[in-house]
Each structure stands twice: as C-alpha cells, then as structure tokens.
Amino acid sequence: MSTGEAVTFWIMVWPALAGALGMVLSRNAIHSALWLVLTMLCVGVFYVLQSAPFIGLAQIIVYTGAIMMLFLFVLMLVGRDASDSLIETLRGQRLAAVVLGIGFAALVGTGVYRALDDRTANGLEQANANGNVQGIASLLFTKYVFAFEVTSALLITAAVGAMVLAHIERRRGEKRTQPEMMRARFAPGNYPGPKPGPGVYATSDSVATPGRLPDGTLTDRSISQILPTRELTPAESAPKGTEK
Amino acid sequence: MFLAQDPTLQDFGHDTWWLVLIKVVAVFAFGMVCTLLGVWFERRVVARMAVRPGLNQAGPFGLLQTLADGLKGAFKEDIMPRTADKVVFFFAPTVAVICAMTSMSVIPFGPMVSIFGHRTPLQVTDVPVAVLLILACSGMAVYGIVLGGWASGSTYPLLGGLRSSAQMISYEVSMGLSVVAVFMLSGTMSTSQIVEAQASGKEYELFGATISAPGWYAILLAPSFIIFFIAIVGETNRAPFDLPEAESELVAGYMTEYSSLKFLLFMLSEYVAMVAMSAATATLFLGGWRAPAPITTIWAGANSGWWPLLWFFIKVVLLVFVFVWLRATLPRLRYDQFMRLGWRVLLPINLVWILSLAALQVYRDPETGDGKYVILGGFLVGIVLLALLWPSGKRAPGKPLEEQIKSRPPGSFPIPPMDLQVPPSPRARRAVAEREPANVGAGSGGDRADKES
Known part of the structure; x- marks a missing residue:
C-alpha cells in the first residue's frame, strides 16, 4: 500500500x-x-x-x-414506524446467531488476512494498460460475453417473474382509468364543477338566493336545504338611490 | 502564449496542497456566488417575461436582494417538528448541498494556466470516469430530498419525497443513455478529454476549400443533447418538472416542514445543482471552455490563458437562462404525463438513436468488411417497418359545434345559449348614477339611464 x-x-x-x-x-x-x-x-x-x-x-x-x-x-x-419486533420466537436464537456470526466473521477475516498478508498486487499495470474502462469493456465483450449475457438474461427473468407474481389481474371495468373517470364526470346528469356558490349571477348577496347555472336556470343545490328558495323582485333588487 | 495547453490526464494529481485548496475554495465560492446571482437573475428574468420590474430595491438593480433574503432566513426560528426524525431531518439538506457541490469538482473551467508559477489545469481534478462521478452525485442528491421528505414526519413532504425518488430514477436512465452517445464519439469518460475531443470537427474537402465540420456534440448528437437537457431539468426538480415541490398540490413538497438555515440549504442545493448541471451540459455538448468558431477565426489566442473562463461562464449563463425561460413559460406537468414522457418517449428515442449511432460508427470503420451490407440492410428494413407501422394521424372531420350541442342527451351540463348577449355591467350603472345624482325612484331611474347609454 x-x-x-x-x-x-x-x-x-x-x-x-x-x-x-x-x-x-x-x-x-x-x-x-x-x-x-x-x-x-x-x-x-x-x-x-x-x-x-x-x-x-x-x-x-x-x-x-x-x-x-x-x-x-x-x-x-x-x-x-415499521420497527423490528424484539420477541424471540426460538429460544436462545439471538445468542446463537451472535456467536455464530462473530465466529464466522473471525474465520473468514483471519483466513483472508493470512492468505493476503504480504502479497503485492500482481498485473495491475497490465490490466489497466489501456485504461480501466477500456480494460473492463474488452474483457466483458470478448472473453466473458457469454457469461455477461447469461447474467443479464437471468436478471430479466427475475424481473419478469416478479412482475408475473405481483401482477393482479383486474377484470375490465373493475378499476376506472383516468380518461374513463373524466368522461363519467362530464356525462349527463353529473355536475362536473364545484357546486355554484349562493349569489352567483344573482341579484342579491343573500345566502338564500340560489346561484344560476350557465344557461340561466336557478340551482337549488347552491343554498342550504333549511333555507327556502327566495328570489328578489325587480323592485327589491333595483338600486335604492342611496349612492351619493 | 502556450500552444500545448490541453490538459491530459497525466496533468492531474500533481498539484501542491495549497493549490488544491485554492481550487476547491474557488469552486465552492463559484457555487455560492452563482446561487446569489442565480436567484437574482431568475427573478429578474421571470419578472421581465411577466412585464414587471422585478427586484429593484436592495442595491443596484436589486442585486443584494438575495443576500438580504439569505441573512433574514438565517435569523429565523429553526423549527423542529415534533414528529420529525431528528438526526435524518438535520442531515438531509446537507446531503443535498454536498452532492450538488461535489459534481462541480470535475468540471473543466479552462485550459492549463499558470497560478503563482505553477502550470496547472483550471479544474479541481479529473479522473478517467469523471462523467460517472457527475451521474453518481446527481443520483445521491435524491437522498437529500427523499430523506428530508420522510424525516419531516408529515404527509405532504413524504409525498414530495416519494415523487422525487421516482422522478429522479426515471430521468437518470435517459440522462445516462444520452451521455453514452458522447462516450461513443469521444472514446473517453474524462471531462477534460471530452472537451478536447470537441475542439475540432472532421475536415472535409469541398470545391477545393477545407471546411471543418462543427465539433460540438450538441450539433453532432442533437437528439442526445435535447434529451439530456430535458433529463437534467427533471433531475434538478426545476419547472415544468418541479413535481416534488408542486405548490398547488403539496404545499411545498419535501421542504414544507423546513425553516431557517435548513430551508436555505435546500434552496442553495437547487441552484448549485442547476449551475452544476448547466456546466456539465456545456462541457459534454457545447465544447466546454472553448470559444466557438467565429471568435477563434478572428482571434487565435481566445482559447489560451484565462480567457476560456469567460467563454465557459457565458455558456453556463445561457443554459441557466434556458432553465429560467422554461420556468416562466411552461405550466407544470401532471405526474402521469411526466412519467409517460420519461419512459415512453425519451427512453425509446434514446435507445433507437444509440443503436443507429453505433451502427453508423461500425459502418464508417474501415475494418468492417461485408458487415456494412448487413448494417445497411438493417437500416432499410427499419425504415420500411417504421413507415408501415407509423400510426396514421388522419381523423374523421368532427361535426360542427351547433350539431354537437343539439346531439347532447337531455340532462347534460347546461351551457349558455350560442347567441348569448353579455348583460350590461353593474359598474356602468354606477357610473351613470354618479352623473345623475338625485332622488331616483326605486327600480326605474337606473334602468332607464342604462337604456339610453
């Protein structure tokens, strides 16, 4: 080093x-x-x-x-809040796992250490002679091209398998798509927008005055159900001469 | 005047420690100053496009407004939400800033220059895989946003974070594939070598005169350039792709619970990322620090010494301007439209483009023998298939509007009559009433005044 x-x-x-x-x-x-x-x-x-x-x-x-x-x-x-549960299902399992894990790590660590203790890197210059990326590319696409392709086929198989397993077959019409929902929203009998507020195009700002739809008809849905529908007469709605 | 000024990979890694320190601090300062000026630039340009004056109060042309806002933000109360995951909440903005800043370290700002007697490239460092470092940084920057959204412990930030992670993974694919085309033409992944590869195009003999083709990959690889730019707009969460912080849906997305300095860090990371990605685009596709042809034909020394710093800065500012322009012009996309653009438009176009580019490279290779005919045949078959399977865009002419309205079933949404006359404005009535104050009888005077006028 x-x-x-x-x-x-x-x-x-x-x-x-x-x-x-x-x-x-x-x-x-x-x-x-x-x-x-x-x-x-x-x-x-x-x-x-x-x-x-x-x-x-x-x-x-x-x-x-x-x-x-x-x-x-x-x-x-x-x-x-998905935390691990700490209840031991098998008795002494945790202790055994800790001991075995530490033992395994110690075994592997000492083995690798003793094998590679005073070795120097061999052939690093030759491997990286034409540049690191070019070296990997020439190996991947000549000598190991079959292994490389087989690995990618394996990964694709895994991905397709996961999709097949996780895919839930829905019957047609069970779940509405976004365009279908939009069509249903504007279908006859359904009001697409927010409900009109009271007093829209009305001659009074009273909450009891119903709103008007774009074609001029009054809509009862714009006022509270406990209030009677009330439209002012022309005499009531005209300016009272209070300005100036 | 030095002629051999292009840095090679051997020129890196020999700087003394103080030179490295100077370069690192200079790049950091560049990022900070670019943020200060970038916010000002964006607000001024957006204001100009919206026909408003924009910033003009603090300092000349409002230049100090960002500084004032930053100082004000730093002195605000730092709120830690009760449900927040405290450690992750604290670290998320720093992750975002660190990743954005790190990607600036491999951007070549200029050629070999002399700093205090040392000949050194104007670039912090370069490695054989420098472009991958930029990709890695932009990939890691997602963590800042996702963790910020998750650690806030509330709904809107979490939604913003989830959107951001899906968005960045999708657009990083397109981004990586567009860079592949650059690698194929330049034959290297180091940023300084990519700039060198764009120095001059191929020379052609045309009617006895030597004409050199443009060397910029933005021209040679135009599809990759366009897709790369779209992808970095998605990658930096800028409008029209700013879905993670869509203020009309998610309050402020992942930043909702952040305040004071942590919020400023997120803002800083956004602008630094914007500048860093513009710099990367300039390096990969717009010839890096080299001045374009008209300047170099008039002035041979334009690409030596410290001048390239200016050309590079101009290119970055132009690209940042495009970012701002997009923001001022385009409305935000809906989430499914955004995902469809990434996976169904950008990705297939990129794949087909890379495949044909590879075929072209092999075809032009003098060593290819009979393989040329296979490639040519493949191209022809591809074009024929494309022509046969192209969806015909012809639609039956629609019915006129009156018939469409008549054919609506009863109970449809009411629409105003076609010959609707706009009722007189109530304001007009008041104007008349002001002219004729007097004891106007209830219900009659106002109406008559209207009819007369």
Whole structure:
C-alpha cells in the first residue's frame, strides 16, 4: 500500500464498519438502510483506491443510487414506524446467531488476512494498460460475453417473474382509468364543477338566493336545504338611490 | 502564449496542497456566488417575461436582494417538528448541498494556466470516469430530498419525497443513455478529454476549400443533447418538472416542514445543482471552455490563458437562462404525463438513436468488411417497418359545434345559449348614477339611464 492509499483506507474503514454495525443494530428499518448506504459508499471508495475507478463509481450509482433508493421507496410506502419486533420466537436464537456470526466473521477475516498478508498486487499495470474502462469493456465483450449475457438474461427473468407474481389481474371495468373517470364526470346528469356558490349571477348577496347555472336556470343545490328558495323582485333588487 | 495547453490526464494529481485548496475554495465560492446571482437573475428574468420590474430595491438593480433574503432566513426560528426524525431531518439538506457541490469538482473551467508559477489545469481534478462521478452525485442528491421528505414526519413532504425518488430514477436512465452517445464519439469518460475531443470537427474537402465540420456534440448528437437537457431539468426538480415541490398540490413538497438555515440549504442545493448541471451540459455538448468558431477565426489566442473562463461562464449563463425561460413559460406537468414522457418517449428515442449511432460508427470503420451490407440492410428494413407501422394521424372531420350541442342527451351540463348577449355591467350603472345624482325612484331611474347609454 502506498501512503495515500493507506491514509484513505484508515480514514474510510471506520465509517464502513460503523455503517455495517449500525445496519444490524438499528431498530428502525429506514435507519438500517441508511447505515447500509454509508457502507456501500465506503466500499465504492475502496474500489477506487484499488485502481478500479469504474467499478467504484458503478457501485455508487447502481447500488447506492438506484437499488438502495428503491429499498427506501418501499420502506417509506410500508410506513415510517415499521420497527423490528424484539420477541424471540426460538429460544436462545439471538445468542446463537451472535456467536455464530462473530465466529464466522473471525474465520473468514483471519483466513483472508493470512492468505493476503504480504502479497503485492500482481498485473495491475497490465490490466489497466489501456485504461480501466477500456480494460473492463474488452474483457466483458470478448472473453466473458457469454457469461455477461447469461447474467443479464437471468436478471430479466427475475424481473419478469416478479412482475408475473405481483401482477393482479383486474377484470375490465373493475378499476376506472383516468380518461374513463373524466368522461363519467362530464356525462349527463353529473355536475362536473364545484357546486355554484349562493349569489352567483344573482341579484342579491343573500345566502338564500340560489346561484344560476350557465344557461340561466336557478340551482337549488347552491343554498342550504333549511333555507327556502327566495328570489328578489325587480323592485327589491333595483338600486335604492342611496349612492351619493 | 502556450500552444500545448490541453490538459491530459497525466496533468492531474500533481498539484501542491495549497493549490488544491485554492481550487476547491474557488469552486465552492463559484457555487455560492452563482446561487446569489442565480436567484437574482431568475427573478429578474421571470419578472421581465411577466412585464414587471422585478427586484429593484436592495442595491443596484436589486442585486443584494438575495443576500438580504439569505441573512433574514438565517435569523429565523429553526423549527423542529415534533414528529420529525431528528438526526435524518438535520442531515438531509446537507446531503443535498454536498452532492450538488461535489459534481462541480470535475468540471473543466479552462485550459492549463499558470497560478503563482505553477502550470496547472483550471479544474479541481479529473479522473478517467469523471462523467460517472457527475451521474453518481446527481443520483445521491435524491437522498437529500427523499430523506428530508420522510424525516419531516408529515404527509405532504413524504409525498414530495416519494415523487422525487421516482422522478429522479426515471430521468437518470435517459440522462445516462444520452451521455453514452458522447462516450461513443469521444472514446473517453474524462471531462477534460471530452472537451478536447470537441475542439475540432472532421475536415472535409469541398470545391477545393477545407471546411471543418462543427465539433460540438450538441450539433453532432442533437437528439442526445435535447434529451439530456430535458433529463437534467427533471433531475434538478426545476419547472415544468418541479413535481416534488408542486405548490398547488403539496404545499411545498419535501421542504414544507423546513425553516431557517435548513430551508436555505435546500434552496442553495437547487441552484448549485442547476449551475452544476448547466456546466456539465456545456462541457459534454457545447465544447466546454472553448470559444466557438467565429471568435477563434478572428482571434487565435481566445482559447489560451484565462480567457476560456469567460467563454465557459457565458455558456453556463445561457443554459441557466434556458432553465429560467422554461420556468416562466411552461405550466407544470401532471405526474402521469411526466412519467409517460420519461419512459415512453425519451427512453425509446434514446435507445433507437444509440443503436443507429453505433451502427453508423461500425459502418464508417474501415475494418468492417461485408458487415456494412448487413448494417445497411438493417437500416432499410427499419425504415420500411417504421413507415408501415407509423400510426396514421388522419381523423374523421368532427361535426360542427351547433350539431354537437343539439346531439347532447337531455340532462347534460347546461351551457349558455350560442347567441348569448353579455348583460350590461353593474359598474356602468354606477357610473351613470354618479352623473345623475338625485332622488331616483326605486327600480326605474337606473334602468332607464342604462337604456339610453
């Protein structure tokens, strides 16, 4: 490790670990997801550190930018108070899980550490000779093109399968579409607008004066039902000569 | 006068620490000043378009109004809603600002210049995947908005946040695909190299004279440019795509519960994102810091030294003007229309365009042998299919208006008669009454005055 790499590594390693622990320990599902976002960002930086800038940024765009965003989207739709239940269904399950988890992490960690302790990176210059992106592209589209396409077919199958499973078949007419609702709104017998207020085109501002529809007819719906419909006579509605 | 002034990737990463500090602080200050001037610019231009004077009180031309508003906002009470998630509520605006500012770090502001005796590019840094960094920053900026909406603990902000996340994911796809076309032509993802690739177009011999085609990708890749610009308007939540803060539906969307400095941070992030995205557009499609042809033919030194900073700034201001113009002109889209535009219009057009561009690139490659005929055939078949399957836009001529009204079933919504005469305005009556004050008898005098006039 060069100095810069070591410094960045030792700075970024703590947020990465804190994110991993926080993701397991926090009760709130959204806080868990946010801690995971922190870890994924740090992992992206680690990729960039190890001369793989394309994978590092793809990690940030795809995993943190898109996939975790979808996670958050779903969690928010579920509701903000969706916390984990703390009741143990199996007795001693939590203790066993903690012990086994720590043991497994220790095993993997020591194994990797002993295997890679004093190794130096081999062939990094050759791999990145024509540029990192070009190197990945030439591998993906020549040697591994079949594996690449098979993976994408697998992902598409998964997406189509999820859609088939989650799709609810609705009978025609069960749920009205937006254009249908608009047509129904303007169909005969339905009043499309807000109800006219009292006194619209009326000769008086009394609440008992019914509003007028655009064709001039009076509408009873504009006044309260306990009030009798009342229209002023021309004599009553004319100016009383009080101005000036 | 230096001729070899285009920075290469090897020129980055050798600056001394104080030079890096100067560049970072300068870019940060650029973002802040652009926000101050941007708000002023937007309000002045919108006012001009609405035939109003606009800002003209604080300072010359109202230039200090934004500063005054900012100071006033900073001294307001900072309200923390009771149902808010306190930590996330606090961090959400900072996330938005950090992401907007970070994407400015890979924008090339100019060529190699000399700062205190050091030859250095006018750009904070450049990496082989710099454009992906811009995409990543705009993708991460959603977190600020979504988390702000969620952490507020009330309904309208949550709706705004959800809209924003769906919107940004949809439009980031179109944005990424338009950038792919730029990568295909320039062969690189580093911003400084993309600017260099747009320096000069192909040279053609036409009637003995050498004519160089335009190098700007805005011309060569016009569909990508248009789609990219539409996508960044959606990505920065600007009108007509400002659905997350649609004030007629959601109060202020994700910002509803925010006040004081946190609200200002959201405003700052919006304007910095607008400037950063305009700068990215200028870099990717409008030749970056290079002056266009008429200037360079007259003045050979236009692209050296510190002058490019000016050209770049002019391009950014023009793009910001388009943002403001859109806001002043277009009404806000409905949510389903907006989603349909993203997924059913921009995305298919982009895919077809990239496919044909790739075919064209392969076709022009001298190594392609018989493959040329396959590509040509594919193009022809595509055009024939398009012509055959094009939906015919002819509609039967509609009935005249009178018949349409007559054919309405009974009970339809009442409409005024076709020969409606507008009744005399009550105001006219009053004018007459003012001219003839007197003891006008109830019910008769006013009416008669109306008939006479």
